[in-house]
Amino acid sequence: MYFLKSVFFFVMGTGLFVTNSFSEQEGSSHQTKDKNLSIERMTTSPALGGSSPRNVKFSPDGVRVTFLRPSAVDYKILDLWEYNLKDKSVRLLVASSSITGGEEKLSQVERARRERMRITSGGIVSYSWSKDGKKLLFPLGGDLYQYALKSGAVGRLTISEEFETDSRFSPQGNYVSYILDHNIHMVDATSGKDRQLTTSPSPTIKNGSAEFIAMEELDRDTGYWWSPNEKYIAFIQFDEAPVEIGQRYEVNRDDFKLLQERYPRAGTNNVTLKLGIMTVKTGKVKWVDLGKDQDIYLARVKWLPDNSGVFFQRLNRAQDRLDLIFADAKTAKVRPVLTETSKYWVNLQHNLEFIRNGKEFVWASERNGFNHLYHYTIDGKLIGQMTDGDWVVTKILQIDEAAGEVYFSGHADTPIEHHLYRVKLSDEKVTRPLRLSKAKGWHKFVFSEGANDYIDYFSDPGTPGQVSIRNSAGELLSWVDENTLTQGHPYFPYMADHIVPDFGHFKGPSGDDLHYRIYKPSHMIEGRKYPVIFALSSG
Template identity: 45%
Template sequence: MKKNWMSLLLASLPLVLSSTAAQASSLPGGTEPLTIERMYASPALAGSSPRGLKLSPDGKRVTYLAGRKDNQHLYDLWQMDVATGKQSLLIDADKLEAGELSDEEKARRERQRIYGQGIMEYFWSKDGEAILIPAAGQLYYYSVADNKVKLLATGEGFATDARLSPKGHFVSFVREQNLYVLDLKTQDITALTTDGGGAIKNAMAEFVAQEEMGRMTGYWWAPDESAIAYTRIDESGVELVTRNEIYADGIKLTEQRYPYAGENNVKVELGVVTLKDKQVAWVDLGKDTDIYLPRVKWLPDSKHLSYQWQSRDQQALDLRVVAIDDIKNDKDLVKERSEAWVNLNDDLHFLKQQKAFIWASERDGFNHLYLIGLDGKVIRQLTSGDWAVDAVEYIDEKAGEVYFTGRKTKVTEKQLYRVALAGGKVESISQRSGMHSTVFADNKPVYLDYFSSLSQPPQVSLHDQSGKRLAWVEQNEVKKGHPLYDYFGLWQVPEFGELKAEDGQMLQYRLFKPTNFDANKQYPVVVRVYGGPHAQLVVNSWSHQDYFTQHLLQQGYIVYQLDNRGSAHRGTKFEYVIYKQLGEVEVNDQKVGVDHLRTLPYVDSGNIAIYGHSYGGYMALMSIFKAPDYFKAAISGAPVSDWSLYDTHYTERYMGNPTTNAEGYEASSVLPYVGGYESGLLMYHGMADDNVLFENSTRVYKALQDEGKLFQMIDYPGSKHSMRGEKVRVHLYRSLADFLDRELKGN
């Protein structure tokens, strides 16, 4: 009966258009099963995977942060001499005084997705003579000349968002909501602002700027060190909510200014303070104060300041420039408009040798690069086509070339390319299939390539402008002695393919077959989903999130992933279809994926589960509530359940304002669909989550209980949104594996 039903279904299914592999394959290495306990234990399975990669300004040394073998979460600062390839410990984290992070810094690190201990960030001076190291509220200064680290006297209080000034003469930092500058020559400290406190924050990024705009700072040095531009935010109009952060040994009441969708945002001002006399001049941002300030950047002459003005509905983004000596009068250089929303990016680059700048825009449907004059007129479009640029990586003005990463070769891979400022053909620089992230030297086109693929944990190598590898920083070859080697013989590489969505657009998927796959058997399936905008799961890239996938494959599961419409790197047509109603086309596309799975003879179509976290948790709920005939079980982690509970900038970007789209908000909530749920749901949430608030899950718990619906829940005391900590993750994944075995295998 099942086979007859599937054969009838074949005729109506979308066509599978391509596949890059005939079947799942394993890799050379040992065949020890991957246990959940081993997934996140030390040493790290991925081997030595440096983070915080930088080239010194003179290009003579590579610096990076590396976790220790006995504690992969404790980082020291290392260096490699480019000429000799010799690597050595530069700064031992044990030499820095350990201290407790402030609540503000803990929240900031959560927004930055920075996790770990020891040295977590560092900054080179522009002349390459020094390194600044923030550590637990203290600031340390390393001098290259004398090879010594000293603690800077920054006064009482926690110093955050510290950095070296452009010429290396000062260190700036924020303390108790005010901006300070330390003169490295005299050791004098100057408070550039004094009115910070309470609802007033100087030089600090507000919650939505950190969480949703990718702006982690609230101040910017002029290149000549004469002045600093900074934001002054007033949070008094934002609702002050008391969050209950539930820990194992008690409840912590935390007051937070949380801007719920449709409610008030902070009021933001942009000022410029001079170092010489501490005088502040305020930029006229316009009469409308209900706006966003996502980006600020100085022009190279230090006489002009640019800022990006974004409307509350995010359908308008203006690039404006003001002269410092005429700061009340601004000039529009670029106006971006959309009937849905305008995506932000970091690709504004003012040139030094001509009166022009590089600007990234999706105005033709895909993110591409434009050369624009300081008069606002487009000189030329540098890249074009039905593919997207990721980011500008380096501009070589002398050679007249722009290096950038993008998806021109394949949407599932990120490669490095080059194009002339004068226009012309886009040239490929990187060669290997996979994901390339690059870090260039300041003054020459030599770069570090952070590369990974599904079959290669992250590697770091040094390359010249042609893409030729000059040296390995970390080859990270999986061979005997590597932490992964004993397990690698069972590692599975997926098949890639395409399906057609209901509107004719193509959807990318990848399918992992189980270890020791037998085409004559039928296997249960776990659909791993995220599904939200600005994300992509179907890639040829290494990810620690795939460790649980590999564990499931060894337990006899198929794991399937499909990037539905609304996800990243496919252009605005692909993304904008979710506008004003979330959880509709995304679920429809996941159903297309399941329809495809049902045609495969080795799929047990009666035993398919869906699992996701965050937006993926939302997708898991929507899928099992709205399409219970497609999914026998669902795992929903830290889900948004009602978009009126989420923040302004993210939610209104995709949903509009609740006052003008009440119907869309109702249709996008999971709560109206609770009645469609039958069985097989597990939910989990961190009880101290300050991103997707715990209330999102408790509302679902109550709705299901009121309906008399049976489900399971696991709540983690003290855990934030990302569910960090080895013990937490081991318990979580053991619980998920046990749930899947019971629901899909009857174990």
């Protein structure tokens, strides 16, 4: 629901295009045609919203942030940039075209993966830092590359006809792991030696990848997880054999293709799943007992910080029961921790954070009707509920154990804004936490590891995406991109007819408030009827 940042300019631009047609019919003469926003202009470079950074990350030492930014030549292609927090300088690290030559052909597997991850850009679409902060890893054109921060050199790690996907540095930075042909591989970061860790016994069995439903419906885009000490890898193995084969049309601008593929339609068979824990040195795998019911989803897997095992979340097919279960790294033996149930369905989320070196954890639950934070011992004993009220927590962002504070995002003030809040790590309920983000609108946050400075993505109905660095009190430290709507901004010529939506709410059949936003024509005449386009999300 990050609409104020992600779709604001598109929706606003579409409304403006319709509005101008009404204005011309009315004989309005205050604007010229070259300032009318056309569909052609909306789909060409530079991007109307500006070149606002995305996928912004702190370096491990916290002295710089890196980000992806649209190319000045083609806004659909992303390049890798750096912002130095000390001297406030910005520099281009890697231009995608310098490696690909401006052309990039995706494999069918990579195209499907990006579609499910809602990635529509090209070029460098993801990257990760090494633990020592000396290198950056990124996939491009089907292979993996490393950028050395000190020398500025780009080195190629892999050369293959197939696409390597889901690449990352191992937690200590000794290896680079990736998926190739639905098996887990790793490259020694020092020697460059490549090693295949898993082997599929049949074409329908796949290791370390995320199955279709996991990516499309469960918000899980990976199928393997390193232990913090790099001794183990937990991974999912799935078999597509039970899934029926259907036909799918792939429609392009000039032609279409009819593809045969396995698709788990509602009510039909899903893949069968296994969860394994591999000892990296030997390659031996212990399989985790997932229970008698095999028609399940594996929603989440996460290692404990002490490397003793993983917590995995098992969701039943009806999606009204979620079990949080511990699996021992050495024996694969399981122990139930807690269970969430719902009369309707359990909403999945990424809100499990371990504290006290894995002796306790913070968890989010909708058990009382609204998503709130709960504090547990590692064996599932409730210490206390931390937040409460008729509002929801969206994400745990940072836990400062020394200060005994939890930072999270949510809607404690209003459901049409998204803010940063802080509460004490205690067993006392807080109905109104301390709000740290100041500006009214929609914020999204990324915290620095081990510190309380954070990246703040912000937009509102009159402001395109801005990116800033702020301290724990919400005070501005630096702008990464202020993205002001002044002369020279791509959208500036169209500001005269910029439409700010009206927000409101009405009571639904249950008595709950249903919120809406409406974009009205910029030259709307009172009493006149206008066509209306409804944009709804029904599932």
